[in-house]
Amino acid sequence: MDDLRMVRELSGNAPLLKTDDLAPARGRLLAGMGAEQHGGEPAARPVRRTRRVRRLLLAGWATAGVAAAVAAVLVLAPDRIGGQVPAAHAEAAQVLHGAAAAALRLPDVEPRRDQFIYTKTRSGNSTDESWLSVDGTHDGLLRQTPATDVENMPLPGCRDGRAAVTRGGRMDPRQTEPCTPSPAYLPDLPTDPDAMLDHLNANYRGEPGDSNALGKDVHDLLASKYLRPQVRAALFEAAARIPGLTVVPDVADGAGRPGIGIAWSYEGRSGALVFDETSHTFLGTVGTSAVLEVAVVDEVGQRP
Amino acid sequence: MEDDSTVIERSARDPDCFAVIFDRHASHIHRYLARRLGRETADDLVAETFLTAFRKRGQYDPQRPDARPWLYGIATNLVGQHRRAELREYRLRQALAADRGEDFPADRIDADVTARSLRRLLTGALAELSPGDRDVLLLIAWEELTYEQVAAALTIPVGTVRSRLNRARRKVRRALGETDPSTTFEERLSNG
Structure with a gap:
């Protein structure tokens, strides 16, 4: 009995609509897209702001001082015995161990609550700079430079549960909306791989056994927060223990810098993180973004 | 392009x-x-x-x-x-399957009574599946997605797609088997 075919017969007689019949829906979509870009209802705005920041920082924070990264050659797969090819996971874990070691060589700066995390990223032709409030209560800024334009987007700080409303790319301090502070730095993140894995599991949003979702959580943490060297190293070490790791060789980040890709996906289809081939320093994500600079600064607009 | x-x-x-x-x-x-x-x-x-x-x-x-x-x-x-709207839709179709053969123009007079009651059972079985199982079953049976595409769509592992599909099909088969396990139902449905 072909039950699948019988279920197929039940799909009803809904037709594939022609372009004309879809025109009203298309119109609603375009209107909605316009509202998204130019500021819809105030209530929707805080969510949108977070989303945009996350997109900008998609690749995650690289290292403070990519230029200073010491070329520490890590021999891949030293455990190769009798000509046996080591499992892909072992190789990927080696890259992440290397990334953890590279993280520990970074200068350890503890940001003050009133400071800002400066990040410069590139995605194709667009260069983005952001100044995010360390504790989330100060007004930050996002500066996107696609081609020749410069777009400034204020990121109002969240004080006493209220943040200024932005309108047409400007902040209107007379009008506020409810908010939750989004600190760029979390002082209490674990510095130990076991504790970090517990932290990831405790905040895990995917289905049981879905290592791809866990990989995304690693990526989100890397992408949305400033991590001090020990925390960053713990994150890479914890990541190395997540099942389903694969190496994607010969990839490039969003600025075209070549590297080794690490993906957490069943069948390697998820976006991969890119690490420098030699130093294993974290660079960005495959094809979409590159982290060029990260620093702690005192004021919005200040560069390291 | x-x-x-x-x-x-x-x-x-x-x-x-x-x-x-x-x-x-x-x-x-x-x-x-x-x-x-x-x-x-x-x-x-x-x-x-x-x-x-x-x-x-x-x-x-x-x-x-x-x-x-x-x-x-x-x-x-x-x-x-919109779960409630979905169940309403299935109930509606169940009723249509029972009463209005003209909605399924392929039906032949001599076969349609059986075919319609079969559809009613199937539709009822669909409505009773767990949402996750139903999503997988319908993306595969109706939308003809591959297992990998369903996995990507629902951000679940391919293994989960397989197990959900198996469970859904088992339930559908059980619902049909409760009246008559005869394979002629299927022949009538596909011929009719």
Whole structure:
């Protein structure tokens, strides 16, 4: 009995609509897209702001001082015995161990609550700079430079549960909306791989056994927060223990810098993180973004 | 022609070009929504599906040239928020299957009584599946997605797709078997 075919017969007689019949829906979509870009209802705005920041920082924070990264050659797969090819996971874990070691060589700066995390990223032709409030209560800024334009987007700080409303790319301090502070730095993140894995599991949003979702959580943490060297190293070490790791060789980040890709996906289809081939320093994500600079600064607009 | 991931990537800087994604996939997404929720709700939700996709486009996996599975996933989420409408739609179709053979013009007079009662049973079985199992079954049976595409759409592992599908099919078969396990039902349905 072909039950699948019988279920197929039940799909009803809904037709594939022609372009004309879809025109009203298309119109609603375009209107909605316009509202998204130019500021819809105030209530929707805080969510949108977070989303945009996350997109900008998609690749995650690289290292403070990519230029200073010491070329520490890590021999891949030293455990190769009798000509046996080591499992892909072992190789990927080696890259992440290397990334953890590279993280520990970074200068350890503890940001003050009133400071800002400066990040410069590139995605194709667009260069983005952001100044995010360390504790989330100060007004930050996002500066996107696609081609020749410069777009400034204020990121109002969240004080006493209220943040200024932005309108047409400007902040209107007379009008506020409810908010939750989004600190760029979390002082209490674990510095130990076991504790970090517990932290990831405790905040895990995917289905049981879905290592791809866990990989995304690693990526989100890397992408949305400033991590001090020990925390960053713990994150890479914890990541190395997540099942389903694969190496994607010969990839490039969003600025075209070549590297080794690490993906957490069943069948390697998820976006991969890119690490420098030699130093294993974290660079960005495959094809979409590159982290060029990260620093702690005192004021919005200040560069390291 | 640019693939979907290129268009979506470009839409980060040029948001309006996201309309291309709508033009390529809206008819299929609309039909899927109509099959699950009825035409009227589908008309409302197709724009919402693409607007949600527009908001989430920064998270789109650039290694997937075809955006349709991703869009099916977003549409399926929206279906999940309209569970009551979905069950209403199935009940309606159950009633139609029982009373109005003309909605299924392929029916032959001598076979349609059996075929219709079979459809009623099947529709009832669909309504009783757990939402996750039903999502997988219908994405495969109605929308003809591959296991990998369903996994991508619902962000679950392929193994989970397989196990959900098996469970759903078992339940469907059990629902049919409760009346008469005879294979002639299927012959009548497909011939009729």
